[in-house]
Amino acid sequence: MKATIISVGSITTAQKAKRLLTNGGFHTKLVKLNSTKNGCSYGLSIKDYSTLEVAKILRGGNILYSVHSIDEK
């Protein structure tokens, strides 16, 4: 199953994003990430990722995010 992992920053933002996306019908899992640019951060693994839908939902919650990676498992 392919899942897209987005990075949102703090655990609080990740919790907020998770609630918004769950309410929007996405199946998500909270994950801890590491990047060379910012160090630790939290993000979400999202199944059936839709670029436009996710962007719309997260923008509605004033959440900035970046696509971290795509998990092919």
Place this chain on the structure above:
Amino acid sequence: MIYLDNSATSYPKPLCVKRAVRKSIGECGGNAGRSGHFLSLKTAENIYNARETVANHIGFNCPERIVFTVNATHALNLAIKGLITEPCHVIISNLEHNSVLRPIISLQDKIGVKYSVFDARKPLYEEIASHVRPDTKYIICTAVSNVTGADVDIRILSEVAKEYGIGLILDLSQYLGHRRLDVSGMHFSALCAPGHKGLLGVMGCGFAVFGKDINPTPIFEGGSGYDTLNRRMPDHLPERMEAGTLPTTAIVSLMHGIRYIENHGVICIEKKLSSLCSYAHDNLAELGFTTVYGAENGIVAFNVNDISSIEVASFLDKNGIYVRGGLQCAPLAHAAYNTLNQGMVRASFSLYNSRGDVDKLIRALYREYKNSRR
């Protein structure tokens, strides 16, 4: 035992709060926002639920702007010192607790902040407006006096602050849990409260709510669980102001305390406390040897003739009745009531008290007074 010291901390706690504390030690044993394993994430979920519960309770739609602290004093220090970072003028009331007064004095000593004190017993709008100067940046005020229970109308405070374009920091220590608050549409910079008083959580948790577009300067720096390579605290709330590990168990207890209050009905609690205050006021006044200074918001403040309030509290303690004497950490209020020498006896109620408790207080006072006259 009759516990009438709920303004210091509420006791007893509801059964659901006690159960939640026990459960959280097991279920929330991970450190929220630090690791990525199940226990850490489960704890983080509970902390976020608590943020949402606090936000919903006050009609605020930004749970991420709820900053958890260890108590109201911590919250007030974060708000006052995090928002006032350069010399300016602030206005405080004559009912403030030392948790407002001392941070202001500290800022006066360190960066030259000036302050004026308004009389909260005068018509509020005009009284505050008379103290506004061109360099006034904040009004910092309690919503309810922790000494007498006197109200300071927060809607008027908010109106004056908005009208003059200045910030408003409110101390809600004796307000939340006893009175309904809906901040939607209200002008404020920060609201500060403890979790262990009217909101019925255990000691060890409080919070500051920062208004939209308010970006306080961190007072503590340290781990935030993300943005690790940044040598400074992150830009975003709440982590910007929450350096280090949170008091998870106390936060979870606060969440369950609020849920309990909401199930019970804040208006029901308000009515009950109001009824107990009126009953205590009338019975104390009838004794003929007391002075009653106030009876509102679950607090009744009185003295017995010219006897030291500490002595009265000590005598009541021996009779299994727990009240607080002395100055209640609020010297400005005692100066205003001219009771700096005697202090006041403060009996403070919760939803668990009854008229029977007041009757026992009155009987004990009467008995002691008559014995002392023999």
